[in-house]
Amino acid sequence: MDDVDRTIIAHLSQDARISLAVLARRMKVARSTIQARLERLETTGVIAGYTIRLGETARTSRIRASVLLAIEPRSQAGILSRLKAIAQIERIHTTSGRIDLLLHLSTNSTAELDEVLDRISVIEGVRSLESLVHLSTRLDRAV
Known part of the structure; x- marks a missing residue:
């Protein structure tokens, strides 16, 4: 490039x-x-596709959250396959440190968020889950 x-x-x-x-x-x-x-x-795969980025107006009706997961050693593959089946999960990142996976979720309501968190928490190999509900976006430089 x-x-x-x-x-x-x-x-x-x-x-x-x-x-x-x-x-x-x-x-x-x-x-x-x-x-x-x-x-x-x-x-060459530098550009994988074209998409839209929703503005704050479109996102305000959605409940967004980040979820921090600690998982059992050697259970990542199975957990990832189960997480990928949950439509409300938009992104999954592996991380370093005490947290193994960082999830980004988007739901229509707090009740739906609660249901998704319950589904995640019972996946075999998930040791702990911490959710952080997004209140407002102060800066967004994501491309």
Whole structure:
């Protein structure tokens, strides 16, 4: 990846719907150059897909939480397969330190959140669970 590729990615991170023509004009390069670069970035897996990022207005009706899990040694594979089946879990990260997994959840209500937490807590190999309900977003630099 060079500076042109990084600039393309930066523009797409701000607006994934930007047209090739507009992107080419902003970058002062040929449209065919942008198209070839995008195809290469997609083929090599640098760009895995295009998506939307919901604004605060769309997220305010959702209950969001982070869940910290400590798990039994050598139980991660089984736990991950069970967690992936829970639709309300948006992201799962492995971590270092006393916590083994960090989950990001989004539900329609506190009752639904409570039900999901109960489902997670009874998965074989889960030693402890701590949930942190998100109240408001003060900064979001996620791409």
